[in-house]
Amino acid sequence: xxxxxxxxxxxxxxxxxxxxxxxxxxxxxxxxxxxxxxxxxxxxxxxxxxxxxxxxxxxxxxxxxxxxxxxxxxxxxxxxxxxxxxxxxxxxxxxxxxxxxxxxxxxxxxxxxxxxxxxxxxxxxxxxxxxxxxxxxxxxxxxxxxxxxxxxxxxxxxxxxxxxxxxxxxxxxxxxxxxxxxxxxxxxxxxxxxxxxxxxxxxxxxxxxxxxxxxxxxxxxxxxxxxxxxxxxxxxxxxxxxxxxxxxxxxxxxxxxxxxx
Numbered sequence: 001x002x003x004x005x006x007x008x009x010x011x012x013x014x015x016x017x018x019x020x021x022x023x024x025x026x027x028x029x030x031x032x033x034x035x036x037x038x039x040x041x042x043x044x045x046x047x048x049x050x051x052x053x054x055x056x057x058x059x060x061x062x063x064x065x066x067x068x069x070x071x072x073x074x075x076x077x078x079x080x081x082x083x084x085x086x087x088x089x090x091x092x093x094x095x096x097x098x099x100x101x102x103x104x105x106x107x108x109x110x111x112x113x114x115x116x117x118x119x120x121x122x123x124x125x126x127x128x129x130x131x132x133x134x135x136x137x138x139x140x141x142x143x144x145x146x147x148x149x150x151x152x153x154x155x156x157x158x159x160x161x162x163x164x165x166x167x168x169x170x171x172x173x174x175x176x177x178x179x180x181x182x183x184x185x186x187x188x189x190x191x192x193x194x195x196x197x198x199x200x201x202x203x204x205x206x207x208x209x210x211x212x213x214x215x216x217x218x219x220x221x222x223x224x225x226x227x228x229x230x231x232x233x234x235x236x237x238x239x240x241x242x243x244x245x246x247x248x249x250x251x252x253x254x255x256x257x258x259x260x261x
Contacts, residue, residue, distance in 0.1 A: 014253065188225065
């Protein structure tokens, strides 16, 4: 097989062992889909990204959870850009090509800004097992791309959630975003649950903020927002809406490297 180098990166944080860990697999040749899925299952993090150079500052990218391939992942894209900038493969900008998106990443100081598609939110009907799985009373539910979004009364309500993942895993969705206004220096906080994708709780979810940006910018009448995902590891994301796109800005730290044999 082709040589593949692995980099484990904590994304949306400036401190190791916080933020959201992703492994970036950088290969010099194509890999079979079944093999990439096996590698992601072996690594057993919320996301493993596989990148391969196809041109000047251009790379293909695919993302896998331990159980499935996904269409978009923010933190593993940030991790991939961080690896390229840190190793000197690219200077200040890189473009990732996936099956559905062209994503740009730009280095500015010690932060990386991702250019992602904006995801609009709209109210929807009640969803079977959703509130039961979260352990909350019936609330207004929003459709956010492939996810559901729920706003709770305050930050403490988000922090104190203890979902029943067996029940929540029966909800037909990629994931569930729970959010509230922040009581501190952030504009809003959130948590993200995706048991049906093999991830009970994701530490920091960049792609969910493509929808959170739309939801909170309309609610707060602001285009630039500071966000905190209040999982156990936690992480910070600065979000800004630019036309029909959203930028996600954060930092990353490499924790370890290895060779895939």
